[in-house]
Amino acid sequence: xxxxNSYKLRCSIPGHEMDVRGLATAVFPEGxxxxxxxxxxxxxxVPNSSPDRGFTEMHCMxxxxxxxxxxxxxxxxxxxxxxxxxxxxxxxxxxVFTLDQPQPLFTLKGHKNTVCTLSSGKFGTLLSGSWDxxxxxxxxxxxxxxxxxxxxxxxxxxxxxxxxLMLSGSxxxxxxxxxxxxxxxxxxGHEDCVRGLAVISNTEFFSCSNDTSIRRWLVTGECxxxxxxxxxxxxxxxxFPNGQDFVSTGEDxxxxxxxxxxxxxxxxxxxxxxxxxxxxxxxxxxVGASDGIIRVFTESEDRMASVEDLQAFEDxxxxxxxxxKTGDLGDIKVEDLPGREHLNEPGNRDGQTRLIKDxxxxxxxxxxxxxxxxxxxxxxxxxxxxxxxxSVMYEGKEYDYVFTIDVNEGGPSMKLxxxxxxxxxxxxxxxxxxxxxSPMFLDQVxxxxxxxxxxxxxxxxxxxxxxxxxGEKHTVSSGFLKGVFCLDVTGGARYxxxxxxxxxxxxxxxxxxxxxxxxxxxxxxxxxxxxxVLSSAAKLKELNGGAPQEHRLSEEILENLESLLLSxxxxxxxxxxxxxxxxxxxxxxxxxxxDIVFPVLDIMRLAVRHPQVNETLCGExxxxxxxxxxxxxxRPEGRPANQMxxxxxxxxxxxGRHGRALLMAQRETVLSRAADLATVCNKxxxxxxxxxxxxxAGCLHSxxxxxxxxxxxxxxxxxxxxxxxxxxxxxxxVALGTTVASDQTAKDLARSLGVNSxxxxxxxxxxxxxxxxxxxxxxxELQ
Numbered sequence: 016x017x018x019x020n021s022y023k024l025r026c027s028i029p030g031h032e033m034d035v036r037g038l039a040t041a042v043f044p045e046g047x048x049x050x051x052x053x054x055x056x057x058x059x060x061v062p063n064s065s066p067d068r069g070f071t072e073m074h075c076m077x078x079x080x081x082x083x084x085x086x087x088x089x090x091x092x093x094x095x096x097x098x099x100x101x102x103x104x105x106x107x108x109x110x111v112f113t114l115d116q117p118q119p120l121f122t123l124k125g126h127k128n129t130v131c132t133l134s135s136g137k138f139g140t141l142l143s144g145s146w147d148x149x150x151x152x153x154x155x156x157x158x159x160x161x162x163x164x165x166x167x168x169x170x171x172x173x174x175x176x177x178x179x180l181m182l183s184g185s186x187x188x189x190x191x192x193x194x195x196x197x198x199x200x201x202x203x204g205h206e207d208c209v210r211g212l213a214v215i216s217n218t219e220f221f222s223c224s225n226d227t228s229i230r231r232w233l234v235t236g237e238c239x240x241x242x243x244x245x246x247x248x249x250x251x252x253x254x255f256p257n258g259q260d261f262v263s264t265g266e267d268x269x270x271x272x273x274x275x276x277x278x279x280x281x282x283x284x285x286x287x288x289x290x291x292x293x294x295x296x297x298x299x300x301x302v303g304a305s306d307g308i309i310r311v312f313t314e315s316e317d318r319m320a321s322v323e324d325l326q327a328f329e330d331x332x333x334x335x336x337x338x339x340k341t342g343d344l345g346d347i348k349v350e351d352l353p354g355r356e357h358l359n360e361p362g363n364r365d366g367q368t369r370l371i372k373d374x375x376x377x378x379x380x381x382x383x384x385x386x387x388x389x390x391x392x393x394x395x396x397x398x399x400x401x402x403x404x405x406s407v408m409y410e411g412k413e414y415d416y417v418f419t420i421d422v423n424e425g426g427p428s429m430k431l432x433x434x435x436x437x438x439x440x441x442x443x444x445x446x447x448x449x450x451x452x453s454p455m456f457l458d459q460v461x462x463x464x465x466x467x468x469x470x471x472x473x474x475x476x477x478x479x480x481x482x483x484x485x486g487e488k489h490t491v492s493s494g495f496l497k498g499v500f501c502l503d504v505t506g507g508a509r510y511x512x513x514x515x516x517x518x519x520x521x522x523x524x525x526x527x528x529x530x531x532x533x534x535x536x537x538x539x540x541x542x543x544x545x546x547x548v549l550s551s552a553a554k555l556k557e558l559n560g561g562a563p564q565e566h567r568l569s570e571e572i573l574e575n576l577e578s579l580l581l582s583x584x585x586x587x588x589x590x591x592x593x594x595x596x597x598x599x600x601x602x603x604x605x606x607x608x609x610d611i612v613f614p615v616l617d618i619m620r621l622a623v624r625h626p627q628v629n630e631t632l633c634g635e636x637x638x639x640x641x642x643x644x645x646x647x648x649x650r651p652e653g654r655p656a657n658q659m660x661x662x663x664x665x666x667x668x669x670x671g672r673h674g675r676a677l678l679m680a681q682r683e684t685v686l687s688r689a690a691d692l693a694t695v696c697n698k699x700x701x702x703x704x705x706x707x708x709x710x711x712a713g714c715l716h717s718x719x720x721x722x723x724x725x726x727x728x729x730x731x732x733x734x735x736x737x738x739x740x741x742x743x744x745x746x747x748x749v750a751l752g753t754t755v756a757s758d759q760t761a762k763d764l765a766r767s768l769g770v771n772s773x774x775x776x777x778x779x780x781x782x783x784x785x786x787x788x789x790x791x792x793x794x795x796e797l798q
Contacts, residue, residue, distance in 0.1 A: 020314060020385075021280060021314060021365075021384070021385035022272060022280060022282060022300060022312040022313060022314045023312060023313065023314075023319050023320070023325060023385075024310060024311075024312055024319070024320045024324065024325055024328045025068050025069075025299060025311040025312055025313040025318050025319060025320055026068050026069040026070065026310070026311050026320060026324075027308055027309070027310050027311075027324075027328070028060060028069070028070055028308065028309040028310070028311070029307065029308050030050075030058055030060075030072055030309065031050065031052035031054050031056070031058070031303075031307040031308075031309070032052070032054040032307055033052050033053035033054040033082075033307050034052060034053045034288070034290060034303075034304070034305045034306075034307060035050050035051070035052050035290060035291065035303025035304060035307060035308070035309055036051055036052060036053060036082070036083065036084050036085065036290050036291060036303065037050065037051040037083070037084065037085040037086040037102075037290075037291050037303070038050050038051075038086070038291045038292060038293040038301050038302070038303050038309070039086045039087055039088050039100075039293055040088070040293050040294070040295055040296065041059060041088060041098070041100075042088055042090070042091055042097060042098040043091075043097040043098060043114065044061050044073070045296070046061065046062045046295060046296060046297065047059055047060060047061045047062070047073065048060055048293055048295060048301055049086050049088065049100055050086070050301075050303055050309055051083040051084070051085065051086040051102050052082075052083060052303075052307065053082040053083070053736065054083075054307070055077060055079050055080070055081065055082060055083055055104075056075055056076060056077050056083065057075070057076040057077075057083060057086060057100065057102050057112065058072050058074065058075050058076070059072070059073045059074035059075075059076075059100075059114065060072060060073065060309070061073045068318050068319070068320060070311070073114075074114055074117070075117055076100065076102070076110070076112045076117055076118075076119075077117055077118070078102075078110040078112070078118055078119040078122065079102065079104035079105075079106050079108065079110060080104075080106045081104055081105035081106040081733070082104060082105040082736065083102050083103070083104045083105075084103050084104055084105060084129060084130060084131045084132075085102065085103045085130065085131055085132050085133045086100065086101065086102045086103075086133065087100075087101050087133040087134055087135050087141075088100060088101075088135060089101055089111070089135045089139055089141060090135060090137070090139070092139060095113060097113070097114055099111050099112065099113060099120065100112045100113075100114075101133050101135065101141055102133075103129075103130030103131060103132070103133050103143060103145075104129070104130060105129045105733060105736075107124070107126045107127060107128055107129060107130060107145070107147075108122050108123065108124055108126075108130065109122065109123035109124075109126075109130055109133070109141070109143055109153070110122050110123075111123065111156075121156050123141075123143075123153055123156065123158070125151060125158045125161075126143065126145040126147050126149070126151065127145070127147040128145050128146035128147040128168075128725070128729060129145060129146040129729075130143050130144070130145050131144060131145060131146060131168070131169075131170055132144040132169065132170060132171050132172045133172070134172045134173045134174045134181075135174065136174035136181075137174075138154070139154060139155070140152065140153070140154050140174065141153040141154070142172045142173075142174050142181055143172065144168075144169030144170065144171065144172040144183055145168070145169055146168040146169075146729070147168075148163075148165050148166065148167060148168060148169060148185070149161050149162060149163050149165070149169065150162040150165075150169050150172050150181070150183045150193075152181070152196070160196040162181070162183060162191075162193050162196060162198070164191055164198045165183065165185040165187050165189070165191065166185075166187045166763065167185050167186035167187040167208075167763055167766065168185060168186045168208075169183050169184070169185050169186075170184055170185060170186055170208060170209060170210050170211075171183070171184035171185075171209055171210060171211050171212040171222070172184070172212065173212045173213065173214055173220065175214060175217065175220070175234070176214065176216070176217050177217045180192065180193070180194055180234065181193040181194075182212055182220060184209030184210070184211070184212050184222055185208070185209055186208040186209070186763075186766055187763070188203070188205050188206065188207060188208065188209065188224075189201050189202060189203055189205075189209070190202035190205075190209055190212070190222055190232070192234060200234075200235075200236050202222075202232055202236060202238070204230060204238050204241075205222065205224040205226055205228065205230065206224070206226040206228075207224050207225035207226040207248075208224060208225040208766065209222055209223075209224050210223055210224060210225060210248065210249060210250050210251070211223040211249065211250060211251045211252045211263075212252070213252040213253060213254045213261065214254065215231070215254060215258050215259075216258055217234075218233060218234050218235075219231065219232065219233055219234070219239075220232055220234070221252050221254065221261060222252075223249035223250070223251070223252050223263055223265075224248075224249060225248040225249070225771075225772070227243065227245045227246060227247060227248070227249060227265075228241050228242065228243055228245075228249075229241070229242040229243075229245075229249060229252065229263060229273075230242075240276065242273065242276070242278070244271055244278035244281070244366075245263065245265045245267055245269065245271065246267045247265055247266035247267035248265050248266040248267075248772055249263055249264070249265040249266075250264055250265050250266065250288070250289070250290050250291065251263065251264050251265075251290065251291045251292050252292075253292050253293050253294045253300070254294070255294060255298070256294075259275070260272075260273055260274045260275070261273050262292055262294065262300055263292070264289035264290065264291065264292045264302055265288075265289060266287070266288050266289075266772065268283050268284050268285075268286060268287060268288075268289060268335075268337075269281050269282060269283050269284070269289060269366070270282040270284065270289060270292065270300065270302050270312065271366070272300075278365075278366065279365065280365050280366065280384070280385075281365060281366020281381065282312060282366075283332060283366075283381055283392045284302070284304055284310065284332070285306070285331045285332045285334070285335045285393075286304035286305045286306040286308070287304075287305050287776070288304060288305035289302055289303075289304045289305075290303050290304060290305065291303045295311075297313075297315070297318075298313070298314065298315075299311055299312065299313040299315075299318065300312045300313075329390060329391075332390070332391070332392050332393065333390075333391035333392065333393065334393070334394075335392065335393035335394070336393055336394050336395075337379055337392070337393040337394065337395050352370050352371055352372045352377060353371055353372070354371060354372055354373070355371055355372075355373055357369060357371050358371060358380060358389045361382070361387070362382025362384075362389065363382075364382070364384070365382060365383065365384040365385075366381060366382065367381065367382040368380065368381050368382075368392070369381075369382070369389065370395060376394060377394065377395040378391060378393075378394055378395065379391070379392050379393050379394070379395055380392060409430060409432045412432070414432040414433060414434055415433065415434050415435050415468070416431075416432070416433045416434075416435075416464075416467070416468060417430055417431070417432045417433075418430070418431040418432075418433065418463075418464075418467070419431075420446075420460075429446075429450050431446050431460070431464075433464055433468065435468055439461045439464035439465050439468075439782075439783070442461075442464060443460035443461040443464060446460060447460065461783070563608065572600050572604070576597070576600060576601060576604060576615075576618065593625065593627050593628065595631065598622075598627070598628055598631045598632065601615070601618065601619060601622060601628075602632065602637075602641075605619055605644065606644070609648070609653065609654055609657060610654070612648075612657060613654075613656045613657055613660055616648070616657060616660035616661065616664065617660055619660075619664055620660055620663045620664035620666075620667050621667075623664055623667045623668050623670070623671075623674060624667050624670045624671075626671055629668065629670060629671030629673050629674050630671065630673045633668055633671065633673040633674040633676075633677045634673050638673070638676075638677035638680075639677075639681070641677070642665075642677060642678070642681045642684075642685065645661040645664055645665055646661075646684065646685065646688050648660075648661040649661045649662065649688050649689065649691075649692060651691045651692065651694070651695070655695060655697050655700060658692055658695065658697075658700055659697065659699045659700045659703055662689060662692070662700065662703035662704055662706075662707055663703050663706075665678060665685060665689075665707055666703060666706045666707050666710055669710045669714070675714060678710075678711075679711075679714060682711060682723055682726070683726065685707075686707075686708070686711065686726050686727070686730050687726075689704050689707055689708075689730070690704075690729075690730040690733055690734065692704055693733060693734040693736075693737050693738060694737055698739075698740040698743070701734070701738045701739075701740050701743035702740060702742055702743045702746065704734060704738075704743070705731075705734065705738070705742075705743040705744075705745075705746035705747045705750065706746055708727060708730055708731050708734070708746075708747060708750045709746050709747075709749055709750040709753070711723075711727050711750075712727050712731075712749075712750040712751075712753040712754045713753055715727060715754065716753055716754070716756065716757075716758075719758075721760055721761065724754050724758070724761045727750065727754050728751065728754055728755075728761070728765055728770070731747045731750045731751050731754075732751075732770060732773060734747055735747050735748075735773060735774065736773075741780070741782070741783055741786055744777065744786055745783070745785055745786050745789060748774065748777065748786065748789045748790055748793060749789060751765065751770060751774070751793055752789065752792060752793045752796060755793070755796060755797065756796065762796065762797055765797055766797055770793075770797065771794060771797050774790050774793060774794070775790070775794065777789075777790040778790045778791050778794060
C-alpha cells in the first residue's frame with residue numbers, strides 16, 4: 016500500500032449538529048470509531064467498503080440530558096464480548112452503552128459537576144474526572160473510591176498499563192499519580208491547565224496544556240522532554256503504536272503530527288477549536304472540531320480523498336477568517352507585512368505561516384512541504400468601517416439617520432441620530448442616558464436601530480419588538496417609533512460611573528470597580544407608564560371572560576387586581592396603600608390554568624418589587640410556596656411566556672430583603688431549574704436567565720460560599736454554550752466577572768472550569784462593544 020509520508024484528507028463526516036468533543040477507537044466493528052458531541056449524542060462510525068473512502072453511521076446513542084464531553088471504550092469481557100462504550104456529560108453523569116440499543120445499559124451517578132474525561136483499564140475498571148475537582152474509580156456499576164487532592168477541575172485521566180497506577184491532570188496545573196486511592200506523586204512543570212494525558216508505556220506518558228506545551232514524563236517524576244509548536248491551548252493527544260510518535264490538536268485550529276520529537280506536519284482546519292483526536296488501527300487520524308464535523312486524515316495514497324474533495328477542503332480553508340487576537344498565528348505584527356511577492360520564497364518547514372497584504376486585505380498562508388507551495392488558510396479579520404454619504408443634519412453634525420422617538424402617545428418627541436458605522440447598542444445606551452430614560456429600553460431602542468438601518472436604506476421599517484401579550488408588531492410610520500416604551504421589558508443594565516445603590520448587598524460593582532445600577536438587576540424597574548397598566552388590566556379582563564367557570568374572577572376581584580397594579584406600577588403612584596386582601600387575590604389568580612395565567616404573572620413580577628408584596632409573598636411562611644409555584648411554571652416542557660415571566664418574577668424578588676433571603680435559601684433548586692431553560696430557543700428567556708444568575712452573583716460577591724459560587728459559575732458557563740443573544744451573553748459575562756472578583760479561590764475555580772477558553776471568543780466582539788470589553792476585563796482578571 017503506497018504511503019506519501021504526509022497526511023492528507025481522507026473524508027469529512029458531517030454527522031453531528033454541534034461540537035465534537037470526544038473520539039475513541041472502537042473494539043468492534045473493525046476499523047470503527049466512536050464520537051460524542053455537544054448535541055447530546057454518541058455515534059459509532061464504520062468504514063465504507065472500497066472504493067468509497069468515507070464512513071457510515073452504524074449506531075447512535077442518547078441518554079445524557081446535557082452536552083456529552085468525553086468517551087472511552089471499556090475492553091471486551093465474557094459478558095460483553097464486543098466491549099462497552101462509556102460517555103461523560105455536562106449532566107454530571109456517566110452513561111454506559113452496548114452496540115445493541117440506543118439507550119444506556121446503566122448510568123453512573125456521583126459526580127457533582129461535569130464529567131469531562133474518562134479512561135478504562137483492566138477488568139472493567141473505569142476512571143472518571145470532573146469539574147468537581149475529583150476523580151472517581153468505578154467497577155461493576157459502583158464507585159469504588161474517590162481520588163481527592165486536586166484544587167481545580169480534573170480535565171484528564173488515564174489508567175497506566177501497570178496495575179493500580181492512575182494519572183490525573185488538572186486545571187491546578189499539576190498531574191498526580193495515584194495508587195490504591197492514594198496520591199503517590201505530584202508532577203509540576205506546566206504553567207496552565209493540564210488538558211490531556213496519553214500513555215507511552217508502563218513507565219512514560221505525555222501531557223498537554225493550555226500553556227501551549229507538550230511534556231514527556233517518567234512515572235518516577237522527571238520531565239524528560241518539552242515540545243513546542245502550538246500557538247494556543249492544546250486539548251488532546253494520541254500516541255502511535257510505536258510509542259514514540261504522536262499527534263496533538265488545539266485551539267490554534269490545527270492537527271499536528273510529531274515524529275522523532277519534532278513537529279513534522281501541521282494540518283490546519285476550517286474550525287476554531289480542534290477538540291479531540293484518535294488514531295485508527297490502520298494509522299489514519301480522526302479529529303473532531305467545533306464546527307461539528309469529524310475529519311479523517313491518512314498518509315495512504317489509496318485512501319486519500321479525490322482531487323476534487325481535496326480542492327474543496329482547501330477552498331473551505333482559504334475562506335476562513337482568522338482573528339489575530341486569538342493567537343492562531345502566534346505573535347504577529349500586521350502593520351509591517353510584505354506583499355504577494357513574498358509567497359515566491361519557499362517556506363522553511365511544514366506548517367510555517369506567512370501573512371501578506373493584498374490591497375486592503377491581509378491573507379494568511381501555510382507552507383506545505385508535501386505540495387511544495389503556500390496554501391491559503393484564511394483572511395485575517397479587521398478592516399475599516401464602510402463609509403457612506405451623510406445626508407441628515409442634527410445639532411450641527413451630519414448623520415445617516417435621525418429618528419424621531421415618541422416615548423408615550425401625546426408626549427414630547429426625542430431625536431435619535433445614528434451613523435451606520437456606529438455600534439447600535441452604544442448609540443441606544445447614549446440616547447437613554449442623554450434623555451434620562453430607563454435603561455430597561457436598551458433592547459428595544461437598539462433593535463429598532465438595527466431593523467430600521469438594514470441595507471443602509473433610510474426609510475420606515477418594522478421594529479423587532481412585539482406586544483408581550485398578543486405578539487403583534489408595533490408599527491413605525493414616517494420615521495416615528497410609536498409605543499416602543501409601552502412594551503414589557505426585563506430590566507436595566509445601565510452603567511453609571513460614580514453612583515451607588517444604597518440597598519444592602521449592592522453598590523460599587525465588584526468586578527470593574529465601577530458602579531452598575533442594580534448590578535444589572537431588574538429589581539428596581541422604573542415606571543412603565545399608564546399605557547402599560549391599562550393594557551395589562553384589559554388583557555386580564557379579556558382572558559377572564561373566556562376562563563373556565565371555576566377559575567373565573569368576579570368584577571370585585573378584577574377591580575382589586577387593577578387597583579393593585581396601579582399601586583405597584585411606579586414609585587410615584589398616588590394610589591392608596593395595598594391591602595392583604597389584594598395580595599392574597601393576586602396569589603390566588605396566579606394559579607390560573609397555564610394557558611391563560613401569563614397576564615397575572617406579569618402583574619406579579621411587577622408587584623414583588625413593592626415592599627409590602629415582597630414581604631408578604633416572600634416571607635418565611637409563604638416564600639417557599641411562591642418559589643415552588645414559580646419553579647413549576649419553569650418546567651422545560653412548559654409555556655415559554657410563563658417560563659419567562661416566572662424568571663422575571665424571581666429576578667424582581669431580589670428588590671426586597673425578604674425576597675433576597677428566600678432566593679438565597681432556595682438557590683440550589685432555583686438555579687438548577689433555571690439552568691435547564693438555557694436550551695429553550697427564546698431570547699427573552701435567555702436574558703431573564705442571565706439576569707437571575709447576575710443577581711445571585713451580586714449577592715454572593717462578598718460571601719465565602721464557594722459551593723454557591725461554583726454553581727453560579729457552572730450555570731453561567733453552561734448557559735454560554737447555548738445562549739446567542741448578545742445582551743444575555745453580556746449579563747452572563749458580568750455575572751462571571753462579579754463572581755470571581757476579589758476571590759482568588761473563585762478565580763481558580765473559574766480557570767478550572769475552562770472559563771478563559773470558553774469566553775475568549777467574545778474578546779473581539781464589537782457589536783455591541785460592551786461584550787468585548789467585558790470579556791477582556793474578565794480575561795485580565797483571570798490571568
